[in-house]
Amino acid sequence: MKTWCNWHVPILPEERLVITLxxxxxxxxxxxxxxxxxxxxxxxxxxxxxxxxxxWKELQPQHIPIPTREKLLSIxxxxxxxxNFPHCLGALDGKHDRVRNTGSMFxxxxxxxxxxxxxxxxxxxxxxxIDVGGxxxxxxxxxxxxxxxxxxxxxxxFELPEPADLPQTPVKxxxxxxxxxxxxxxxxxxxxYSGTCLPYERENFNKRLSRCRKTVECxxxxxxxxxxxxxxPIETKTELVDSIIKYVCVLHNTIVDREGMERNLTxxxxxxxxxxxxxxGRPSNNAKSVRELFTSYFANNPLVYRK
Numbered sequence: 001m002k003t004w005c006n007w008h009v010p011i012l013p014e015e016r017l018v019i020t021l022x023x024x025x026x027x028x029x030x031x032x033x034x035x036x037x038x039x040x041x042x043x044x045x046x047x048x049x050x051x052x053x054x055x056w057k058e059l060q061p062q063h064i065p066i067p068t069r070e071k072l073l074s075i076x077x078x079x080x081x082x083x084n085f086p087h088c089l090g091a092l093d094g095k096h097d098r099v100r101n102t103g104s105m106f107x108x109x110x111x112x113x114x115x116x117x118x119x120x121x122x123x124x125x126x127x128x129x130i131d132v133g134g135x136x137x138x139x140x141x142x143x144x145x146x147x148x149x150x151x152x153x154x155x156x157x158f159e160l161p162e163p164a165d166l167p168q169t170p171v172k173x174x175x176x177x178x179x180x181x182x183x184x185x186x187x188x189x190x191x192x193y194s195g196t197c198l199p200y201e202r203e204n205f206n207k208r209l210s211r212c213r214k215t216v217e218c219x220x221x222x223x224x225x226x227x228x229x230x231x232x233p234i235e236t237k238t239e240l241v242d243s244i245i246k247y248v249c250v251l252h253n254t255i256v257d258r259e260g261m262e263r264n265l266t267x268x269x270x271x272x273x274x275x276x277x278x279x280x281g282r283p284s285n286n287a288k289s290v291r292e293l294f295t296s297y298f299a300n301n302p303l304v305y306r307k
């Protein structure tokens with residue numbers, strides 16, 4: 001907290017928080033906020049930067065912690081209970097957040113400047129992990145930075161729960177993430193079958209996966225509906241943009257933890273998906289066999305809709 005002196009009255013922490021939340025929720029310019037709160041135009045961006053960084057450090061360990069093995073198994077159980085998709089550790093997707101003209105590296109295929117937010121979301125629309133600051137022209141190797149905490153430092157391999165029997169069957173299956181068709185098919189990442197006029201089994205798989213993957217789309221929709229700053233180009237430095245997006249994600253989880261999900265679903269609109277990654281080659285036979293295993297399971301265990 002700033003110290004008092006005869007010629008300077010410090011801005012209290014409460015007012016700093018109010019200024020930051022007003023900026024995030026309305027998208028007002030720094031100049032407009034300076035006029036509203038009677039502070040200097042150059043002071044507002046400093047307040048926002050300090051506040052989002054401090055609160056990210058305070059809230060992240062509690063509301064977006066690195067999940068333990070037990071937590072991952074709990075997430076998988078929630079996906080099965082709520083979305084009828086077994087062995088799912090999270091839904092993966094990315095979205096563009098507009099920024100002011102920042103250079104060609106941030107100029108995406110939609111003809112505007114943006115940074116990419118990638119996230120893994122659980123069955124209750126909460127962020128498990130996030131990665132902010134990527135740009136649309138990066139190679140596909142950057143796609144899975146958001147999943148880096150699943151890797152073991154010694155081998156660099158993904159450390160996921162051991163394969164287990166699928167519900168009500170003796171068939172062992174690995175634990176996986178789900179994503180949409182632009183992502184590569186990997187042994188730990190399922191995506192839909194491409195093409196039209198698919199056989200029933202594959203079409204059924206696509207429907208089940210799409211239903212499960214709605215969680216990440218809904219989480220992004222809640223962000224853009226609640227924090228209007230994300231609905232227009234963010235007029236600030238790229239480094240501050242990264243901090244702002246990280247903070248609204250942890251703030252999203254904080255609100256869900258305290259208020260529940262139902263209040264946050266009102267008026268949600270689904271943002272345009274729009275992250276396209278370079279191809280990294282054909283999927284391995286192992287990846288294909290994992291998808292076929294889930295395809296067969298869903299064909300033999302159809303959804304039972306409650307009246």
